Amino acid sequence: MSNGHSTWAPKVLLLICLASQCNAPKNNRQQVSGTTPVLLAGDTLEVNGIKLCWCPPGNFIMGSPRNEADRRPDEDQVEVTLTRGFWVGKYEVTQGQWKRVIGKLPGPLTADGGAGENFPLYNVNYAEALAFCQRLTELAHTSGELSKEWHFLLPTEAQWEYACRAGATTATAFGNTISNLQANFQGKPYNTNEGGTALKRDAEVGSYPPNAWGVCDMHGNVVEWCLDWYHWKLPGGKDADLSEVKGTMNRDSTFSRSRRGSAWVDDGWVCRCAFRQRFEPDRRYDHIGFRIVAVQK
């Protein structure tokens, strides 16, 4: 996709301001009237050294069709409209970015999880991930890199799946198959005998090909926290946001947040765009991290 817009900060601010003035077109383009720039899906932006990809407003079918191999019953399809475009992290948040924005890592590093500036952050709970978003927002407002009408957050499940699919209606962003040539998971590839080698540990972010909108590692590497509470039924409709609505209760009467995207410990079928998991928000694990979005307030 076009990466024609530079990451030069004043231009970035201009683009964000322009985006905030737009209505939702039906195609994958964010049109701005007159001679002003046009934001295209996959256009890039960099804030505080963190690369982001543009996800235009649009409609999509969230979840999986009944005939998709290995689907689960909490993936029944719904139609979703996202009326406003948003920026999504090109990569999972890295350990280096965490150190720069927050300081001390939130949890221990492990041998399998990996250590290094470009490895994804993990062993982070939901509140800590949100605190990162809040601090990054403060820094970006102060530096002028982000308009005050925008802020960083975790993606809703709808935003996550929209960015993962990048226009694809297939089981994965790469078609109805996925292998270790395309994503970091272990175990059987999905719907293919294609090879590749499972690392059986984390990889540096961006070690695998991006999807059509330039976003990397939506399939595999670390699972990613979403903003929403987990609801058995997918939220459909306009700008679905279940971050304030507690959903399906766990057996022990607790509630879970949603997490998406599979990890280096998972089989290939878990990499499907529609695959969903839950996790109690105060817990942490060495294969669960997050990625950010920038959205209008």
Ligand SMILES: [Ca+2]
């Ligand atoms: Ca991931």
